[in-house]
Amino acid sequence: MALTDEERSRLADIVRLQPTKNGELQDAWELESGSEVHQYLENHLKEYYYRDDDSLIRSTAEANDLVDVEPGIEADAVAKGGAPETIRVPELEARVFEVVAGPEERSQSVVAVLNAVREAYDLDPDVDEVRRALRSLERKNVVEVVYRTVPTFRLAVERDAVTVEIAE
Numbered sequence: 001m002a003l004t005d006e007e008r009s010r011l012a013d014i015v016r017l018q019p020t021k022n023g024e025l026q027d028a029w030e031l032e033s034g035s036e037v038h039q040y041l042e043n044h045l046k047e048y049y050y051r052d053d054d055s056l057i058r059s060t061a062e063a064n065d066l067v068d069v070e071p072g073i074e075a076d077a078v079a080k081g082g083a084p085e086t087i088r089v090p091e092l093e094a095r096v097f098e099v100v101a102g103p104e105e106r107s108q109s110v111v112a113v114l115n116a117v118r119e120a121y122d123l124d125p126d127v128d129e130v131r132r133a134l135r136s137l138e139r140k141n142v143v144e145v146v147y148r149t150v151p152t153f154r155l156a157v158e159r160d161a162v163t164v165e166i167a168e
Helices: 006-019 023-028 034-044 061-066 077-081 092-100 110-121 127-139
Strands: 049-051 057-058 086-088 141-149 149-153 164-168
Touching: 006 034, 006 057, 006 061, 006 092, 006 127, 023 034, 086 127, 092 110, 092 127, 092 141, 092 164, 110 127, 110 149, 127 141
Parallel strands: 086 164
Antiparallel strands: 049 057, 141 149
């Protein structure tokens, strides 16, 4: 099946962002709802993606070969519950990874991570963007959630155990 330029571009987003959710693709593709994402996937990219046991969207091996981007994670490591050696993430996720509490430190709230990003970098994301970044890093097995009064976050691995590449 020959892909249009739009389909190839969106497939590249899936490869780059995996494991991902409808909401992340909705933001990336500027669609109105998660239902629109689902319809697009089913109507245009059905052969090139699947949902894992946690209902996260992942690309097939064929999809990885079709697009000229590096997968967001090494599938084998994460599938086995481990942390990947390399992650390819948007700039905000890379910055969040750099400032979130380490594995032996007290976990931080989303607002604390937001303030750390603002203090360390010339970025001014909103709290929802930071929350999405933390949850995306959690799905990649490099950040863990600690439930206290509110969900808090810290690294699940040593910072230097993972190479973080910024995906363009």
